[in-house]
Amino acid sequence: MKYTNVKLSDDNLSELASLFEREHGTKFSLEYFKRKFKTDWTGKSNIGFFAKDIENNVSAFYGGFPCQMLVEEQKLLVLQSGDTITHANHRKKGLFIRLAEETYNYAESEHFELVFGFPNKNSEHGFFQKLGWKNLGSSTNFTFTFPNFNWFGLCNKFTFLKPLYDSFWKLQLSKFIITPEEALKNYKQSYNGVLKDSHFIKYKLNYGNSKLVLIENKPYWINKDNGIQLGEIFLTNEDIDIYSYLKPLAKAFGVKQIHFSCNEYHPLFNALSCSNAQKSPGYVAGIRGLKNKVLPKNLVFVSGDSDDF
16 A cells, blocks of 8 residues: 655644544544644654555654753753554554654754654564664662552542542642742753753643642652652752652652652662662663764663653
């Protein structure tokens, strides 16, 4: 079957929402995709390509999200791979590879230095064996458990109580919510990785469900996910007691567990590894050079880097 590649734009974003709805059987908000692909703070937006069949039906999509990466104190324009999907009737026809290469060629022409992402089990083979990505290994999931009464767990176990916890969550957010500028006031990123500046954090808050809160003068970037998931830990002291740092957050939101994922190059990895957190394998990260074929070393990846956070 013959296919035509079509660049993503404001005019055809609705076709992406429709494709996700057909494949996942649930409604996807067009507004969500508008916000997610609106990355003009980087100077680039709407990165991705559709494959359309001879009847102009959308058959597949490969997309990416521009952001900046800090490498040896220099800012690089990079692309995070994401929101890749193929219609069930058009799988095993090479569309994933075709659209990925089209996206990479376009990104290179737009002066992107590299593409990175977090392939799942279904896509690892395509990224690492067919698209030439370098496997950067897995992160570690750290789960801290606290002796609080687990309001989150109780209300999610009994569905009729869930609206009660949702109201409590919103009430607590209203007490503690802060801006990215406030959260980053005393924080300076010291590692090679996705740049966590106010532009990036505002973008993440705008399309996702994460929030920034300040509790006992400590900033936290959080998402409600099986308790609380942290996007990043805005600390520079590598000797910090992580459990004590997180305890006020767990108490304020009535959760028993707080989760955070990072790889071995994170400045707090040793402190996290020596803590009483339960440890498990996390996501796999990968990278491919575009404009610059020399790949940066010792890149840090955290929970908040993922486009799902």
